[in-house]
Amino acid sequence: MVQSYDVAVVGAGPAGSTVAKVVAGEGYRTIVFDRRSTVGIPVQCGELIPSPSEAHSLFPRSKRMPRAVHVPSKFVTNRTQTIRLISPNGSAYEFPFEANIVDRGKYDQYLAHLAEDAGAEFHLSSTVKKSSVRNELNVKTSHTEITTRAKLVVGADGANSVVAQSLGNHFIHNEEDLSPSLQYVMSGADLDESVVDMYFGGKIAPGGYAWVIPKGDGLVNVGFGMRRSIAHDDTPLRKYLKRFAFKTLASSLKDAKILRRVGAIIPVGGPLKKSWSENVLLVGDAAGHVMASNGGGIPTALCGGEIAGDVITDHLNTGVALSEYEVLWKREFGKELDTALSVLRVADTVMPSDEITDICMRLAGVRFLEPLIRCRLPLPVDVASKTMVKILNQFI
Numbered sequence: 001m002v003q004s005y006d007v008a009v010v011g012a013g014p015a016g017s018t019v020a021k022v023v024a025g026e027g028y029r030t031i032v033f034d035r036r037s038t039v040g041i042p043v044q045c046g047e048l049i050p051s052p053s054e055a056h057s058l059f060p061r062s063k064r065m066p067r068a069v070h071v072p073s074k075f076v077t078n079r080t081q082t083i084r085l086i087s088p089n090g091s092a093y094e095f096p097f098e099a100n101i102v103d104r105g106k107y108d109q110y111l112a113h114l115a116e117d118a119g120a121e122f123h124l125s126s127t128v129k130k131s132s133v134r135n136e137l138n139v140k141t142s143h144t145e146i147t148t149r150a151k152l153v154v155g156a157d158g159a160n161s162v163v164a165q166s167l168g169n170h171f172i173h174n175e176e177d178l179s180p181s182l183q184y185v186m187s188g189a190d191l192d193e194s195v196v197d198m199y200f201g202g203k204i205a206p207g208g209y210a211w212v213i214p215k216g217d218g219l220v221n222v223g224f225g226m227r228r229s230i231a232h233d234d235t236p237l238r239k240y241l242k243r244f245a246f247k248t249l250a251s252s253l254k255d256a257k258i259l260r261r262v263g264a265i266i267p268v269g270g271p272l273k274k275s276w277s278e279n280v281l282l283v284g285d286a287a288g289h290v291m292a293s294n295g296g297g298i299p300t301a302l303c304g305g306e307i308a309g310d311v312i313t314d315h316l317n318t319g320v321a322l323s324e325y326e327v328l329w330k331r332e333f334g335k336e337l338d339t340a341l342s343v344l345r346v347a348d349t350v351m352p353s354d355e356i357t358d359i360c361m362r363l364a365g366v367r368f369l370e371p372l373i374r375c376r377l378p379l380p381v382d383v384a385s386k387t388m389v390k391i392l393n394q395f396i
Contacts, residue, residue: 002147003146005149006023007028007029007312008153010128010153011032012108013284014111014284014302014305015283016157017032017039017111018068019156020032021115022309024118025119026316030119031148032121033137033139035125035126035127035128040105040108041105042262043105043185043262044263046213047103048080048099049298050097053066054099064303065303065332068299075106075107077215078100079098080195080196081097082095082096082196083095084197085373087201087357087361088202091362095369097196101214101215125141129145130166131162135279152279152280152281153280154283155287156284156286156305158286159173159267159285159286173267174269176228177267177268177269179227179267179295180266181224181226181264183241183262184241184258185215185262186245187259188253188257189218190218191214197211200351200361203354204243205244207231207351222249223241225268225295226240266297267285268295268341269288269292271337275325275329276325279322281311281312281325283301283304284305287304289337290337292341293344293372307328307329308329336375336376339375340375
């Protein structure tokens with residue numbers, strides 16, 4: 001028997017659960033599939049969410065964002081006040097940045113419970129193997145295989161979204177724009193728990209950066225993301241991370257112990273050119289809603305999920321076109337995502353060389369580095385690119 005629903009959501013992360021809560025709350029029959037046996041576990045994230053005031057600064061045009069990123073205090077394990085950027089030669093550049101470090105496992109479960117309370121039906125340990133043009137989902141559960149049909153399907157299933165793949169190649173992220181990441185969660189760290197560190201350099205994280213995010217009480221997330229298209233080597237990620245944790249951070253982590261290891265794929269190629277079809281919406285990482293310059297995607301997942309939920313209910317209620325979803329998310333945070341991608345593309349001209357990266361960071365200083373992290377360009381893209389070319393030419 002094929003079960004039918006109004007909306008089927010694939011993926012129970014922040015974006016998927018938010019969509020489900022909004023739609024189910026309007027009385028529509030909603031089902032959510034997630035391949036994990038427990039929502040939010042394993043955690044595949046640095047667990048940093050900008051404070052509402054910082055979210056407003058990052059996305060000044062968005063009225064939803066400050067509210068969307070409000071995290072109940074019981075899920076906040078630490079509050080940081082500063083971001084410090086470390087260049088390849090060890091020079092530090094720091095500036096104020098308020099962030100909540102959250103327990104993502106518990107927070108994701110909270111968001112799922114809100115959706116369940118609104119009436120959404122969750123099926124865990126359920127992997128969507130295929131999505132057809134008729135919105136029939138072939139789902140493998142822990143015991144059997146089922147088929148589910150829905151009027152609308154929401155792809156909230158990450159960078160390698162099965163739902164997106166069902167729509168065709170133009171809905172799939174380019175391989176070179178996927179950044180594999182690996183992270184240790186460690187205990188017994190000796191560091192300043194008010195500061196988030198970001199390390200740059202080809203020996204540490206080619207084509208990306210490494211992070212140190214204090215979770216509070218001596219716990220810390222130590223990880224990095226890289227791009228093979230920039231790295232041009234096949235060194236295992238675990239080797240990069242081990243070297244960063246136990247050599248670069250040796251003094252801070254000399255007594256630390258690894259509690260667990262987590263990995264993820266982060267899409268850093270900017271938003272897909274199209275995030276909707278006749279009966280499908282893509283949200284979160286599946287839509288490329290990630291700040292390419294820093295890899296952050298929780299704020300846009302929460303905000304985009306709410307927008308998608310509103311548009312879906314309007315579509316089912318009054319026939320509003322699903323294309324309105326793209327209009328609205330671009331209005332709320334599209335410019336910032338485009339700018340973040342421009343920042344990354346400019347940085348790509350520098351990252352292959354640690355020496356040039358050091359020089360550029362020194363010349364830029366906090367005055368220019370801070371807006372880059374905040375997804376703002378201190379100079380027009382063409383001017384920044386020409387400046388990078390001039391610097392590069394001095395070393396060719």
